[in-house]
Amino acid sequence: MAIDPNDPKMDGYIPLQDYIDQDQDQSSRRIRDMPYGKHKEDLEISVASLAFANTGLNQESGSQAIVLTNAGYGEVNILFHQLSGDFLLKSSLPEKLLPGETATIQVAFKPISLGPQTGGLYLDTGNASGDEFVELIGTGIVAVAETKLSYTAVEIAAIGNAVNTVGKVEGLTVWDKTNHRTMTASGPAANAAWWNAMGTVSVVPA
Structure with a gap:
């Protein structure tokens, strides 16, 4: 049914578009243009958790990325x-994100105690919808000092290198400074395998 603006019953009636056009703070315009099904403030985080490689005490792991998106x-x-x-924030956090904007932050692991470590990054976004927390996981292991029995991965894998020919005994532990992990000799032979601290990676000199 058509609206007759001259009908006495319509006294004081203001068409919606006229109201929107006269709205000083534009609140009605924002409501009209509100995207269907979206929250006004909605933060999305690319990961729920990050797991870091085993890292020597007081040594720093490689960094991993977390992407923030204003959805x-x-x-x-x-x-x-x-x-x-025992985690480090390696990049700065933005103070705000505009609609559709993303930001990438970097986090690293630097254990100060042995064994499994858990932590997290919490972001306070006020009343925004979405995620605010990322769980961080890592394991601290014994690290051999770089100045004592420290070798590159290539040297450990070379059967003719001193690490495999001089003083090698079962249980000898050296530091693999390429992969930042401890390696333990399985026997005295030059070709005896080296195992990592978790017993999951072996290197057989050749």
Whole structure:
């Protein structure tokens, strides 16, 4: 049924578009243009958790990336962040993300105690929807000092290298400075395998 603006019953009626056009703070325009099915502030995080390779005590692992995305139609403000555990934030966090904007941050593991370590990165985004936490996991292992029995992965794998021909005995532990891990000799022979601290990786000199 058509609306007759001259009908006395319509006294005071303002067409919606006129109201929108006269709206000083544009709140009605924002409501009209609101994307269907989207939250105004919505932060998406690329991963729920990050697992780092075994890392020697007080040594730093390689960094891993976390990507933040504003999936909403309003600005997301990052008000505060907290990093727990033996982990390092290797890049700065943005203070805000505009709609559709992304930011990549880097995190590394630097254990100060042995064994499995857990921590996390928490982002306070106020009332924004979406994720705010990434779990961080790593294991601290004994690291041989770089100045004592420290070799590259190529040297450990070379049957003629001193690490395999001089003083090699079962149980001898050296530091693989290429892969940042301890390696233990399975026997005294030059071609005896080297095993990592977890017993999951072996290197047979050849």
